[in-house]
Amino acid sequence: xxxxxxxxxxxxxxxxxxxxxxxxxxxxxxxxxxxxxxxxxxxxxxxxxxxxxxxxxxxxxxxxxxxxxxxxxxxxxxxxxxxxxxxxxxxxxxxxxxxxxxxxxxxxxxxxxxxxxxxxxxxxxxxxxxxxxxxxxxxxxxxxxxxxxxxxxxxxxxxxxxxxxxxxxxxxxxxxxxxxxxxxxxxxxxxxxxxxxxxxxxxxxxxxxxxxxxxxxxxxxxxxxxxxxxxxxxxxxxxxxxxxxxxxxxxxxxxxxxxxxxxxxxxxxxxxxxxxxxxxxxxxxxxxxxxxxxxxxxxxxxxxxxxxxxxxxxxxxxxxxxxxxxxxxxxxxxxxxxxxxxxxxxxxxxxxxxxxxxxxxxxxxxxxxxxxxxxxxxxxxxxxxxxxxxxxxxxxxxxxxxxxxxxxxxxxxxxxxxxxxxxxxxxxxxxxxxxxxxxxxxxxxxxxxxxxx
Numbered sequence: 001x002x003x004x005x006x007x008x009x010x011x012x013x014x015x016x017x018x019x020x021x022x023x024x025x026x027x028x029x030x031x032x033x034x035x036x037x038x039x040x041x042x043x044x045x046x047x048x049x050x051x052x053x054x055x056x057x058x059x060x061x062x063x064x065x066x067x068x069x070x071x072x073x074x075x076x077x078x079x080x081x082x083x084x085x086x087x088x089x090x091x092x093x094x095x096x097x098x099x100x101x102x103x104x105x106x107x108x109x110x111x112x113x114x115x116x117x118x119x120x121x122x123x124x125x126x127x128x129x130x131x132x133x134x135x136x137x138x139x140x141x142x143x144x145x146x147x148x149x150x151x152x153x154x155x156x157x158x159x160x161x162x163x164x165x166x167x168x169x170x171x172x173x174x175x176x177x178x179x180x181x182x183x184x185x186x187x188x189x190x191x192x193x194x195x196x197x198x199x200x201x202x203x204x205x206x207x208x209x210x211x212x213x214x215x216x217x218x219x220x221x222x223x224x225x226x227x228x229x230x231x232x233x234x235x236x237x238x239x240x241x242x243x244x245x246x247x248x249x250x251x252x253x254x255x256x257x258x259x260x261x262x263x264x265x266x267x268x269x270x271x272x273x274x275x276x277x278x279x280x281x282x283x284x285x286x287x288x289x290x291x292x293x294x295x296x297x298x299x300x301x302x303x304x305x306x307x308x309x310x311x312x313x314x315x316x317x318x319x320x321x322x323x324x325x326x327x328x329x330x331x332x333x334x335x336x337x338x339x340x341x342x343x344x345x346x347x348x349x350x351x352x353x354x355x356x357x358x359x360x361x362x363x364x365x366x367x368x369x370x371x372x373x374x375x376x377x378x379x380x381x382x383x384x385x386x387x388x389x390x391x392x393x394x395x396x397x398x399x400x401x402x403x404x405x406x407x408x409x410x411x412x413x414x415x416x417x418x419x420x421x422x423x424x425x426x427x428x429x430x431x432x433x434x435x436x437x438x439x440x441x442x443x444x445x446x447x448x449x450x451x452x453x
Contacts (some may be wrong), residue, residue: 017370018389020314021340022407023137024145025103026052026173027241029066031149032101034198040066041279043084043115043132044105059407060177060204060415061222065214067091067100067210080108081118083384088122088130095214098386099222102132102147109136129222131156141341143241143316150245157222158229160253167193169255171245173238173262173318174406174429175420177205177218182418183237183263186273190282195224195231205416210428229253237272238262240341262318263420264428265326268293280386290296291422298426305433306383312336314372314386315405317346318363323385323404324350326425328357330432332383335359336375338367342428345366369393383435400435404428 025042029052032040035124043261049068049218056064069075069083084102091100093147102115115132124130133152140403150171170187180201187194214254228234234249234257236242246257258279263272267305270292273284310333314318324334337350346365362375373393376384384394385402388409394401407416 010095016368019340024135025151027136027142027145028103028149031146031198033203034200035220037098037215041100041102042068043108046104058409062204080113085116085122091418099129103135106137138381142339146241147244151248154248157225160229167231169228169231169234170196171236171242174240176415177201179420182421189285192280195228197225240317262322268322295422295425302433307331309382310335311383312381314338317341319405333379333423335361337363338372343368349443400439401429402435
């Protein structure tokens, strides 16, 4: 809300307008889909499950399968234990998954359902698994839900049998299937043995074969997640979405961990590959070094497109931390950075980067798009970057807009094309450059029209 003086604000503490996030179960469901032959299960009403499925389906343009405890008024009053036990029995009998991953909803959390006790009392066929994560929608964000489900995978599955498997674990964070493919491509190019989980590649970017597959070929195998407890180390790519799973592995199975930025941009990708090289003793191959050289060439060639341009960023915290670093490396000025996920560490890390670059910017965790719009009205920027919902701000302020992150509901193919790694960084530059050049072309056309008139 704007005060009488245009550059003063009334601080909002109890109201969020157009949040830069969605709810925990969406992230938990996405993480669960990264396990092969896993059926995510929403412990709550049918409407909750339908919303989470619809949200993911719209973003990835692939069918998202999940089951629900189908709460009614009775379950809300007396608890959802019977619903969940019946659901587990029916899901295994009818849909035959290898594993059911349960996430909770607002209602089940509010009435205090004891999910571990319900699981212990359920009929689980031999060789099958049931895991769970507590994901109340009124706490955190979809990134919190993703993190909680990954932590649940480790708690229920990973085991250390005192025999090293010679591999190392990678927890990729909340990124697209195309990004997970890119990370695996880089690791395979280095000849590194690894376990990546969760892994939605081959699940939410599965090919069209003419035949519906309830469980596509992709996803991390349950046996690999179990074996993750025997790995030599864990790399968590993103402190918000991946770190808790790595910490849990270290605590439970004594697997040492290291938390890195999501490998978006040149420096974050350098850090990722150099860390892998140091942990495994493997050299970075020439083909990957060549990709880095191509990226540097693109950065130089396109420098005049974006040098000195101010940019506003919003979205998930791990994405923004890496993207802020990359835009600074490009010579841009990240002026406003807003995430809907809570966390003081986000603001501190971004501010350190801005201070080191001598940039004055505004940073807000647990923020919303109304706040971002206010800031842009006071001092405009040259470019806006974020998910689909930023298009309304871009239209209102007549600012070029790059869709990046989650969700992207009004465009297609983005989930197949990586923004991670050196190749992904080239794509990010392409999107930034094209958006700014399109604006320049339009302005030039307007000037020509004025001369004609």
